[in-house]
């Protein structure tokens with residue numbers, strides 16, 4: 348329930364519109380009731396011209412039985428009952444229609460605005476989370492929370508509350524009319540309500556379950572599509588087209604089956620409900636014959652009663668469905684609030700200082716790290732990187748090289764020990780000031796769906812075209828950029844697929860060059876580039892590394908040889924440190940790695 352209150356809190360800035368919507372919904376309910384009241388005189392007065400009445404009695408005021416005539420609301424010049432009636436029906440419909448329009452608009456305005464606010468907040472919250480959070484929460488889940496969970500919350504705010512309020516008002520109005528016409532018949536009919544509602548809600552549940560199955564099967568299908576299209580090269584290389592096609596067909600057949608089940612339930616609803624309605628009306632008919640014969644009820648009164656009763660079906664149906672949507676929405680908002688409440692593990696300590704520009708050294712002191720309590724990834728790492736040094740980390744795949752590098756910008760915090768930068772524990776300085784000093788070129792190149800210019804200037808404001816071009820030149824990217832149709836203004840995105848691996852890397856290098864950080868973390872790509880491209884990337888990297896302190900995770904011999912020191916990481920611990928010449932003759936892990944792994948041709 349507190350979630351609901353919290354959700355309502357989001358609607359607070361829009362309470363004026365919300366309030367207006369409620370008032371307008373009450374007007375709609377009143378109009379529905381009025382329309383049902385007009386039915387009686389249509390039959391009893393208008394359609395019976397011989398009737399002595401010249402005025403149309405709407406109802407008697409409950410306390411003093413003062414009669415209220417329809418003519419009381421009409422211009423004096425209109426006397427003919429036919430005209431009065433026609434005008435009244437049109438007027439009520441216009442009032443009702445306008446009220447309905449604005450009520451729907453206002454309540455949707457509130458719903459969509461709340462959703463917009465919530466989505467903004469959620470996105471900000473998620474993007475500020477630590478890397479550990481992203482490791483724990485799959486991208487797909489996060490995306491569905493920001494889009495579809497929030498959509499369901501919107502349902503709660505607009506559709507559910509609209510349905511609930513709107514239909515309640517209508518129901519109340521119609522109930523009043525029902526009792527006004529014939530209270531005994533009203534009670535008798537209300538007794539029959541459960542007999543109508545129960546089957547209807549049972550079918551409703553069945554339909555919802557079927558539609559959920561259908562969505563699940565659809566998700567299976569999407570999964571196959573996503574997997575095979577994005578991995579099309581592998582599918583083709585292994586000649587698996589037929590296998591994947593059969594898999595797809597099987598999934599598609601399962602989807603058809605659940606869809607048909609859903610269709611059957613859906614199609615059965617109408618006839619079943621109509622049958623129940625017919626039985627009710629038939630029973631009422633028997634009763635009414637008796638009453639009308641004894642003049643306890645007029646024909647118009649009975650038709651008006653039936654009209655109101657039939658009109659009640661829709662609101663009752665919707666109100667029984669409201670709870671369900673509501674529960675779904677509460678579930679969705681729980682998930683949304685869960686994300687809103689996660690406190691990022693990596694955040695500034697109170698009183699965190701701004702890290703001064705890097706001057707001396709980075710020190711790892713007895714650093715242990717584990718992603719989860721079971722498996723230690725790094726154990727007792729001690730490492731000192733002095734300003735201006737190029738330190739290469741080598742080790743077999745999964746040794747923990749990337750993990751070690753990720754600790755410096757605090758993508759994760761150490762489990763034990765500490766990392767000092769110029770004597771400051773990096774957990775005592777502001778995350779922003781720490782990261783501002785670090786440039787990263789990662790194993791996989793991430794480019795955004797934006798222009799080349801903005802990709803290079805990513806995270807940096809007000810960069811002059813000249814500065815960006817200089818960075819691109821130093822990264823040996825300028826030449827191929829200007830050859831693109833719109834040069835620096837070419838949109839990457841879809842086109843990014845058409846950049847070669849080496850070109851993508853050089854754009855990433857230009858990005859790091861423009862940022863010009865004192866400290867550089869390089870996680871060399873393991874993917875093979877052709878020799879020419881490789882050479883260009885190597886040159887670009889050399890330009891980037893010049894005059895900086897560099898921690899490079901090296902897969903290439905050329906990089907390793909250029910390093911001042913090589914650190915060999917083996918299953919989370921440092922096993923050897925030294926220069927290439929030292930290590931290659933030591934007969935340890937490095938020598939083995941050297942023979943196995945650093946395959947690139949000796950220059």
Ligand SMILES: Nc1ncnc2c1ncn2[C@@H]1O[C@H](COP(=O)(O)OP(=O)(O)OP(=O)(O)O)[C@@H](O)[C@H]1O
Pocket residue numbers: 482718719724742743744745746747748749750751790
């Ligand atoms: N987010 C994570 N959550 C849990 N375990 C992880 C996570 N990231 C990496 N690991 C595990 O930590 C270990 C070290 O991974 P890391 O990425 O540091 O290896 P690496 O030395 O960089 O390997 P490679 O040369 O293949 O890039 C691996 O066993 C990996 O499975």
Ligand SMILES: [Mg+2]
Pocket residue numbers: 748749750790870
């Ligand atoms: Mg790695």
